[in-house]
Amino acid sequence: MSNKIETIDVNLHYGDFHALKDISLGIPENSVTALIGPSGCGKSTYLRLFNRMNDLIPETRITGKVLLDGENIYKIKANKIDALRRNVGMVFQKPNPFPKSIFENVAYGLRVNGITDKSFIEGQVEKTLHQAALWDEVKDKLKKSAFELSGGQQQRLCIARALAIEPSIILMDEPASALDPISTGKIEDLIFELKAQYTIVIVTHNMQQAGRVSDYTGFFYLGSLIEFGKTRKIFTNPSKQETENYISGRFG
Amino acid sequence: MTHLDSELTMLKADIIDMWRLVLNQMEKGRDALTNFDRDLAEEVVENEKRVNSYELKIDKDCENIFALFQPVATDLRLVLAALKIGNNLERIGDIAASVADFVLDADTDFNKDILEHTKILEMYAVANEMMADTLEAFDQEDTRLARTIFKRDKILDKIDEAALDRVEESIKNYPDQVRNCLLVLSMIRKLERVGDQSKNIAEEIIFYFEAKVLKHKKKKKKEGDE
Ligand SMILES: Nc1ncnc2c1ncn2[C@@H]1O[C@H](COP(=O)(O)OP(=O)(O)OP(=O)(O)O)[C@@H](O)[C@H]1O
Ligand SMILES: [Mg+2]
Numbered sequence: 358m359s360n361k362i363e364t365i366d367v368n369l370h371y372g373d374f375h376a377l378k379d380i381s382l383g384i385p386e387n388s389v390t391a392l393i394g395p396s397g398c399g400k401s402t403y404l405r406l407f408n409r410m411n412d413l414i415p416e417t418r419i420t421g422k423v424l425l426d427g428e429n430i431y432k433i434k435a436n437k438i439d440a441l442r443r444n445v446g447m448v449f450q451k452p453n454p455f456p457k458s459i460f461e462n463v464a465y466g467l468r469v470n471g472i473t474d475k476s477f478i479e480g481q482v483e484k485t486l487h488q489a490a491l492w493d494e495v496k497d498k499l500k501k502s503a504f505e506l507s508g509g510q511q512q513r514l515c516i517a518r519a520l521a522i523e524p525s526i527i528l529m530d531e532p533a534s535a536l537d538p539i540s541t542g543k544i545e546d547l548i549f550e551l552k553a554q555y556t557i558v559i560v561t562h563n564m565q566q567a568g569r570v571s572d573y574t575g576f577f578y579l580g581s582l583i584e585f586g587k588t589r590k591i592f593t594n595p596s597k598q599e600t601e602n603y604i605s606g607r608f609g
Numbered sequence: 610m611t612h613l614d615s616e617l618t619m620l621k622a623d624i625i626d627m628w629r630l631v632l633n634q635m636e637k638g639r640d641a642l643t644n645f646d647r648d649l650a651e652e653v654v655e656n657e658k659r660v661n662s663y664e665l666k667i668d669k670d671c672e673n674i675f676a677l678f679q680p681v682a683t684d685l686r687l688v689l690a691a692l693k694i695g696n697n698l699e700r701i702g703d704i705a706a707s708v709a710d711f712v713l714d715a716d717t718d719f720n721k722d723i724l725e726h727t728k729i730l731e732m733y734a735v736a737n738e739m740m741a742d743t744l745e746a747f748d749q750e751d752t753r754l755a756r757t758i759f760k761r762d763k764i765l766d767k768i769d770e771a772a773l774d775r776v777e778e779s780i781k782n783y784p785d786q787v788r789n790c791l792l793v794l795s796m797i798r799k800l801e802r803v804g805d806q807s808k809n810i811a812e813e814i815i816f817y818f819e820a821k822v823l824k825h826k827k828k829k830k831k832e833g834d835e
Contacts, residue, residue, distance in 0.1 A: 565679055592681045594820045601682045607611055 360424075361386035361526065361556040362407055367421035369402060369411065376402045378580045380421070384573070389548055389557045391567035391588065394577035395608060400560040403577065404528050407558070408445040409438055425526070443470065446519035450531040452511035454503035454518075459495050462503045462514055466522035481521050488551070489517035490543035509540035516544065520551075527551065529559040533566065545570050564604050568592045576600045613678045620670050620691050624698075627663035628744045631698045634660065634705035635740060635803070639733040641709055642796070645718030653709035660702030667695035683820060690817040694747070697806040697813075701740065704799045704806075711792045711799075719789050723779045727793050728768045729800070735764050736803040743810045752818050758811035765804035772797040 360383035369377035377399050384390050392400045405411045406423050409430060422429050430441055443466075454462050463482040472478060482499075486492040491513040495506070503514055512532060519527060529548075533541040548557055548570045561567050567574055568588060575585040576599070584591065584600045595601045602608050610618075634653050641650035671692045674680060680688050724730050739761050746755040776794040780787055 564681070568681075593685060595682055604681050605684050606613065 359386055360384060361426065362558070363422075363424040363427075364403075364406065365422040365424070367406065367419065367423060369399075369406070369420075370418040371414065372416045376580050377406075380582050382575060382582055382585055384556065384558060386556050387552055387554070388572040389552050389559060389570050390573040390575065391571035392558065392560045392575050392577060393562070393564065393567050394583075394603070396562075398577040399580045400577055401530050404447075404530055404558060404560055407526060407528060408442050408447055410447070412438075443522055444524050445526045445528060446522065446524035447528045448512070448516050448519050448530065448532045450534055452508060452515050452535070454506070454511050454514055457503060458500050459503050459506070459514060460499040463517045463521050466518060470522060482517075485517040485520040486514075488520055488547060489513040490540075490547060491517060509536040512536060513540065513544065516547065524555070526556045526558070529557065531560055531562060534562065541566070564592075564606075576603060578603070613674070613680065613684060616670070616674055616678065617680075617684060617687055620667065620674065620688070623663065623667055623670065624691055624694055625744065625748060627660065627667065627695065627698050628740070628747070630656070630663065631660055631702045631705065632737065632740045632744065634702055635733070635737050638705045638708045638712070639730070639737070641712045642719060642733075643724065643730065645712070645715070647713060650709040650712040654706050654713070657702060657706040660699060660706075664695045664699040664702075667691060671695075683817075686817045686820060690813040693813050694810050697809045701803050701806050704803055707799050708796045711796050715789050715792055717786075717789065719793065720783055720786050723783060723786060723790060723793060726779055726782075727772060727775045727790075727797065729793055729797055732765055732768045732797060732800050735761055736800055736807070739804065739807040743807055743814065746811070746814050750818050752815050755811040755814040755818075758807055762804035762808050765801050769797055769801035 362384040364380050364382050367377055367380045368375070380403065392403060394400055402411065406419070407425065407430070411417050411419065419431060423431055425441070425445075433441065455465060457465065460482055463485055464478050467478050467481060483492065486495060491510060494510060495501075495514075498505075503511060506514060512535065516529075516532065533544050536544065545566065548559065551557060552572075559567075559570065561570075571588045573585065574588045574591040576583045576591070576595075576597075578599060584595055584597045586596075591600060592604060595604065634656055637649050637653050640646060641653060671688050674688050678684075739758055742754055743758060745751065746758075772794055776790050776797075779793075780790045783790070
């Protein structure tokens with residue numbers, strides 16, 4: 358399996374704070390990679406490299422290479438950044454629907470990208486709401502505001518929104534941390550289904566979730582990548598004592 | 610100590626207690642045979658229930674740890690090893706009780722020459738030593754000691770293989786002890802299995818500790834490098 362994403366000697370500073378230290382890592386295509394590690398270790402920062410979201414944070418300095426399909430995304434022309442962000446969908450920890458109807462939330466990305474074909478948009482909205490395991494709950498109230506949904510439903514709406522524009526990479530930053538076990542289960546099943554077509558990188562604080570959903574796991578600590586490998590190996594016999602301490606809850 | 614650590618410590622303690630009980634059963638079985646002590650044989654048969662309840666307790670504890678703590682890595686290996694070791698110990702307990710049952714089937718005491726000639730006492734000595742050493746290996750995290758179990762199992766196999774001929778010879782030498790000779794053959798067939806169970810246990814010990822030991826070594830080396 359080839360690497361969809363690759364980072365080579367990446368360092369990131371927020372002002373004079375060294376948040377990512379020499380991260381070299383290849384993320385295989387059509388797989389799920391989980392990033393784990395204690396709060397503040399740099400998981401979200403690392404994730405935001407791939408859609409250049411860190412660029413939006415002032416005083417951020419990035420060195421090294423971030424390759425997406427072999428191309429260094431920090432060397433592309435400014436007018437190609439939008440296309441990059443379309444190709445890399447993101448779901449955040451807190452659901453952040455737009456102040457629009459349920460339907461429009463999902464259709465938004467398509468409209469912004471200039472798609473006007475009404476039946477295509479309708480088809481795409483229904484398809485991705487199904488994929489996000491939300492359709493049955495919202496099919497009769499698509500015109501209602503997204504804010505009328507529960508937190509878990511809003512999160513699945515955001516997943517549908519990310520899927521609608523058919524990116525090839527999906528980044529998920531603790532997507533299930535606010536969800537009940539049933540919604541969490543649905544999202545995990547969805548992740549499992551999606552990996553046939555997408556490359557998924559998920560940040561999670563839930564070790565069992567990382568074990569269940571991912572093929573590969575990377576353990577971060579204090580801005581460094583301590584260990585990366587097959588999830589099965591990491592959770593049964595990690596090579597680093599720090600990893601073992603973390604996954605078995607004996608940290609610090 | 611984390612909550613999981615205290616559960617694992619208790620699990621280990623239960624395994625070790627069960628181990629001692631089973632070893633004790635084996636030793637009493639041997640004594641019942643050599644001294645033709647029927648009361649002791651009865652006691653061993655009776656105690657078999659205690660061995661079984663230990664196994665059930667260990668199974669239950671492991672089940673709870675899986676369900677409540679979802680152990681990973683070394684912790685996971687310990688729980689898996691505990692389950693299997695508990696199972697193997699229970700089988701050794703069965704064997705100890707079967708031998709005691711055979712002792713109760715005898716009408717007269719066992720002729721010392723027969724016990725010598727068939728090597729059943731040597732078999733007991735090796736088997737009990739294997740049990741004591743696997744226990745020590747588990748308790749002291751000594752995988753080198755665990756590895757010495759495999760060649761000792763071969764001693765038991767040899768005695769088992771030669772048993773038919775030796776028992777036949779004993780029957781010829783002591784025609785009045787035919788029944789006891791046949792009982793000794795049955796006992797030897799049982800005791801041979803203790804070697805296999807001990808081998809399984811040794812494998813579990815290596816499985817459990819080796820990953821841990823390797824990791825600890827790596828860590829030490831790294832610290833030394835710095
Ligand atoms: N915009 C920012 N400006 C300055 N420092 C930041 C900024 N964002 C993050 N940091 C710092 O960088 C480090 C890594 O933060 P990051 O959000 O990547 O951690 P994380 O691993 O995602 O943690 P969590 O699990 O709590 O979400 C932290 O020490 C954080 O304080
Ligand atoms: Mg984060």
